[in-house]
Amino acid sequence: MHMPSKPGQRLIKTVVLASLLGVAGISPLNAETTKNTAPTLACSHFTPDAEYINITLVMQLENREVALRVPQEFLEDPWNRQEGVHRTAFLFTTTTDTFEPVKRAETPYLDFEYTTFLIDDYIDLTGIAALVLDSASPGKASPWEPLSAYNTRPFQYGLVEVIPNYPKELQADVYLNTDQDGGIDTVITCRKPEASAYPTCQQFSRTPSGVDIKFHYPIRFLPIWQKMQTNIHSFVECAIDEANKERQ
Numbered sequence: 001m002h003m004p005s006k007p008g009q010r011l012i013k014t015v016v017l018a019s020l021l022g023v024a025g026i027s028p029l030n031a032e033t034t035k036n037t038a039p040t041l042a043c044s045h046f047t048p049d050a051e052y053i054n055i056t057l058v059m060q061l062e063n064r065e066v067a068l069r070v071p072q073e074f075l076e077d078p079w080n081r082q083e084g085v086h087r088t089a090f091l092f093t094t095t096t097d098t099f100e101p102v103k104r105a106e107t108p109y110l111d112f113e114y115t116t117f118l119i120d121d122y123i124d125l126t127g128i129a130a131l132v133l134d135s136a137s138p139g140k141a142s143p144w145e146p147l148s149a150y151n152t153r154p155f156q157y158g159l160v161e162v163i164p165n166y167p168k169e170l171q172a173d174v175y176l177n178t179d180q181d182g183g184i185d186t187v188i189t190c191r192k193p194e195a196s197a198y199p200t201c202q203q204f205s206r207t208p209s210g211v212d213i214k215f216h217y218p219i220r221f222l223p224i225w226q227k228m229q230t231n232i233h234s235f236v237e238c239a240i241d242e243a244n245k246e247r248q
Contacts, residue, residue, distance in 0.1 A: 041099040042234035045071045046242055054243065056086045057211065059121035066211055069242035074101045089120040092235075096221060099231050117215035117232050125184045128204050129176060132189040133162060137169035147184075152176065157223050159188065171195040177226075186229065190219050201225070207233045209240050 050071045057066040065086070074092055075081045093102040093116045102114045122128060130147045145165065155161040159175040170192065177186035190201040199219040206212050213232055221228065 042231045043238040045073070045101075046238050052242065053081055054084055054246070055080065055090060056084070057090060057119055057121075058086050058088050059211075060088060061121045061123070062210070066209065066240065067243040067247075068236070068239035069246055070239045071101075076101075076103050089118055091116065091118050093117075094231075094235075096217065096224075096228065099235070112218050115215050115217050115221075115228055115232075117213060119236060120212050120214060122204065122212040122214070125187050125204060125206065129162070129174065129184060129187045132172070132187060132202075133164070133174050136164060136172040136174055136189065137166040157225060159186075159225070186225070188222070188225060190222060193219070203229065205229050205233070207236045209237060211236050211240075 051073075052069045053072050053075055054067065054069050055075075057068065059066060068090075072081065074094070075090075076093070077091075079085070080087065080090060093104075093107070093114055094100060095102055095110065096113045096115050102110065107114055126147050130145065133147070133150060134144050147162075150165060151163045152160045153163060155175055159177055162174040162176060164170045164174075172189050172191050172195070175186075175188040175190070176184055177188075179185045185205060187204040188201055191199040193199050200216050201219050201222055202214065202216045203225060204212070204214050213229070213236070215228070215232060217228065
């Protein structure tokens, strides 16, 4: 039987590793040195001896259901730890860099180095981008505008920044990532430091299997947005693959 690490053991390993890397002058959240290991981190928990729970995501907007088989250690809430449960959304929390499951009682000790993500069913990413742009200037009484009404410019970390139509009213920045065909595959909105004492980012994306993802994190982790997204996508895809294997 797979015996997951105890919460205290995981926390100690995380803190010690971060300390050792810091002494060596290496950031534990370096996107360049860790981005290629993301799928392995996320899917390493799907072992033959792990204890699994079969869950189903009900995607009401698309009128379909997605079966997932998830290691039990990632499901903290008892109402989700029910075999065969159907929900319209599922919430998960993991360490940001090592993708270990995190319980609520552990979060005060992690200095916000954890990510909470929701698998759900949202409108298309173009529509989400227009909505977050509209809410980025909440004090401005302006008509809702489609994404095509905005210009963009190159930004860091492989992203493009949407140029706001009301910059003086702006309380958040909006960034996009596009796929090879030019379609939007990621929408990120980050609170501006001058508008929030603890600025955070909220990120929207869609996995290859068509599951919608939303997660948030402190703005200091924006440089590794792609690694975090790859981890989450890989986890969801592995859970879907695991469910498909069981059916065969």
